[in-house]
Amino acid sequence: MSQVTARDALSEAVRYWEPRRILYNCVLLVVVAAVYYANLPGARSDLTFNTLQGFFVMAVLANVAYCAAYVADVLVQLTTFRPVWLRFRWALLLVGLAFAAVLANFFSHGLFAHAT
Numbered sequence: 001m002s003q004v005t006a007r008d009a010l011s012e013a014v015r016y017w018e019p020r021r022i023l024y025n026c027v028l029l030v031v032v033a034a035v036y037y038a039n040l041p042g043a044r045s046d047l048t049f050n051t052l053q054g055f056f057v058m059a060v061l062a063n064v065a066y067c068a069a070y071v072a073d074v075l076v077q078l079t080t081f082r083p084v085w086l087r088f089r090w091a092l093l094l095v096g097l098a099f100a101a102v103l104a105n106f107f108s109h110g111l112f113a114h115a116t
Helices: 006-038 042-046 049-066 068-077 082-088 090-115
Strands: none
Touching (some): 006 049, 006 068, 006 090, 042 090, 049 090, 068 090
16 A cells, blocks of 8 residues: 555545535535525514624534544545545535534524524
């Protein structure tokens, strides 16, 4: 087995995770939109500039949290488990996506649930 450098591992991580960031953000958008539409018509009055700013902050924080996958990915790539990890790291994506979706649902209900 050839020695993997930190640069190689990070490059591989970027190549894997960045295209999937689009899926991540789309799933979170669908969750927030579903909660919003489930709480119509009362939720419409809750859409203020301050609420939109709050969503912007949460979206940025969600993308910062997405970067946590890089830490795990690069560290495991630098071990002897790299070949197995490259085949199964999609599991980290699914767990992270599910966790983020639950958090998005929780926070969205906090903003819109009282509207019903």
